[in-house]
Amino acid sequence: MRFLPVFLDLQTGPVLLVGAGDLARAKLRLLTAAGGRVRWYSTDGDHDLGGLAALDAARIELAEGDPLTADLGGVIAVLCAGAGEIGPAMSARAKALGVPVNVMDELALSTFIFPAIVDRGDVVVAVGTGGASPVVARRVRERIEAALPARIGDLAAFIGRWRKTIHRRIPEFQLRRRFWERVVDGPIGALVLGGRGAEAEAALQDIPDPSAFAGAAASGRAEGRVTLVGAGPGDPDLLTIKALRALQDADVVFYDELVPSEILDRARRDASRIAVGRRVGKPGIGQDAINKLLIEAARSGQRAVRLKGGDPFVFGRGGEEVEALRQAGVTYSVVPGISAGLGAAAQFEVPLTFRHEALRITFLTAHKARDAETVDWSVLTDVKMTVVVYMGMTAAPAVRSGLLAAGRSPQTPVGVFARATQDDAQAAVGTLDELPALVEKIDGGPAILIIGDVVARSAPWRQSHLAQPVSYLQVAAE
Known part of the structure; x- marks a missing residue:
């Protein structure tokens, strides 16, 4: 995260806007929507406000003269949108005075950037990509727009009106937070989101004991x-x-x-x-x-x-x-969570079971060689059984020895799958007889060992029978 998201109170001072055309007018609409006062230097002399409402237009000062000589005293931010060649010079002036500056589409000239914004009144969501891709930010915003209830801002305002009252009645912070979670997630929150604010107010007013509503224990404290x-x-x-x-x-x-x-x-x-x-x-x-x-x-x-x-x-x-x-x-x-064995099998396309071929699965752990020595390998020799070994890298030689001594074929396909589902996931496949050597090809764990004929159906096996370590990205590219 290069840029820290913050929310700036635009009512604390004017914002200096330099630029012209639709780009500048788009910034005017955004700034006035946030209650800001804007001093606009139009670089082409055209101060057309583009249909801004009279109330919003009243917050805009149409400035004349050279913005490069403008007084920046009290200015809380400088914006350049459609400013052309003036942008770099305005950036230098603002930086010299310690005034936050944004030059549109010029990341190197800016000390802050504009996110894509979802505006729901008291609820505002900002989505940024560090200036790398505004299009991606807009796409994320669109998904959030579709997911957020239209009245989520009303819910925030509703809670804001009751905060001090509930604070007095529930002094304990943890219990107070749980009270509001129950309000937001329960029937009262649903009433607000459904446009029935008056009923929600009455329902909250009628809660006789807010602490009990929040789930306080007999001691009056939050229950852990x-x-x-x-x-x-x-x-x-x-x-x-x-x-x-x-x-x-x-x-x-x-x-x-x-x-x-x-x-x-x-x-x-x-x-x-x-x-x-x-x-x-x-x-x-x-x-x-x-x-x-x-x-x-x-x-x-x-x-x-x-x-x-x-x-x-x-x-x-x-x-x-x-x-x-x-x-x-x-x-x-x-x-529950997805176990590492299942994650590795899915990522590298190892079907742990397969019709008429693999009918059983055994999960075991072999953290150390002595763990492997305690396993009854004789029950794991069924060729229709897939064996999944957790934490088996160190004990790989003992795993091989145990299975071979019990009668499992040295040509049984095996795979070592490291850091499954992560960006640096890695696989090495070969035969049971080669298991310790396969482990050596892996750049560190944690890793899952999968032993059985189904490994021959995996993506790494299909790519190569030479047991070379294969990164997941390489496999996917094939």
Whole structure:
């Protein structure tokens, strides 16, 4: 993010607009719609306001003379739209005086840029691309326009009228936020969005105990809870809607080290973020300590999210955490995620089952060589069984040895699929006998091993039988 989105109060001073034609008039309409006062220097001498309403036109000062010598004292911003050669010089003047400046379509000359705007009264959405592509910003705006209720601004104004009253009645911040969430998401919010504002006012007035309405515990404090959320294999677009909602509601997020920052960024901005996971070869705080943190957070009235890579119940120790929360009497819920094995299979087109060919799937973990040594490989020799191994890179030699000793063919197709669904995803495919060498071709984990005839139907296998590491982007390009 190069440009920080901010909202500028245009009623604190005049805006200097330099330019002419439709480009300048478009900026006039935008600035006056925001209540701004505009001092307009028309570079072609034509001050035609293009049909602006009289009320808006009253905010516009039609300036004469050379804008390069204009007094910039008290000016809160300088805009150049259709200004031609004057633009660079105006930019230099504004920058020298520390006045924010925008020269249309000249990113290097600007200290701020205009986003695409969705205007719903008290609700304003700004969409920017850092000046790279206004067309993309407009397309995103169009989608937001279609999704936002027409009266969402009325809902914001409704809440604004009641904020001080509810603040006095619910002094605790967490409980007050939950009160408003219930209002927005419930029948009262629906009344406002449906144009029935008077009924909404009456319904809010009739709430006898706002704290109880917000879900306060017997102590009068906000009731805490823990939500175990599956973050999926890495692609933030694979998060479920329920997972996104939990992240947006969270007061604190306890996350694994393997959860990408792009997914963490989906959490509420003011939520605390605490890393509690560990990576191979590095110490972690331990499961008991994690359980204690979750319980303490809930008992303090916070809504905690335990964010796990993949799915909480697939080698994510979610069952242990649920057991600890249950014994502590903490309210909890589980939001499933796409497990890494399924994400890798989908991305690299490995059908984990296939009619008459692969009828069973076994998921197992082999974090270390000694983990692999404890597996009963004799039950995994069925040629119609696909074996999916989590955290198996280090134990790959032991996995190969165990399967070969149990009788699985050394020519069984296998794949090593690393960082599935992420931009740097990578695959190496070959045979079971080659498994350790395939792991060596991968530039770091985490990785999933898939063993079975179905690997021969994958995109990397079709591309090459030489077991060369293949990036997903390369596969897609083929």
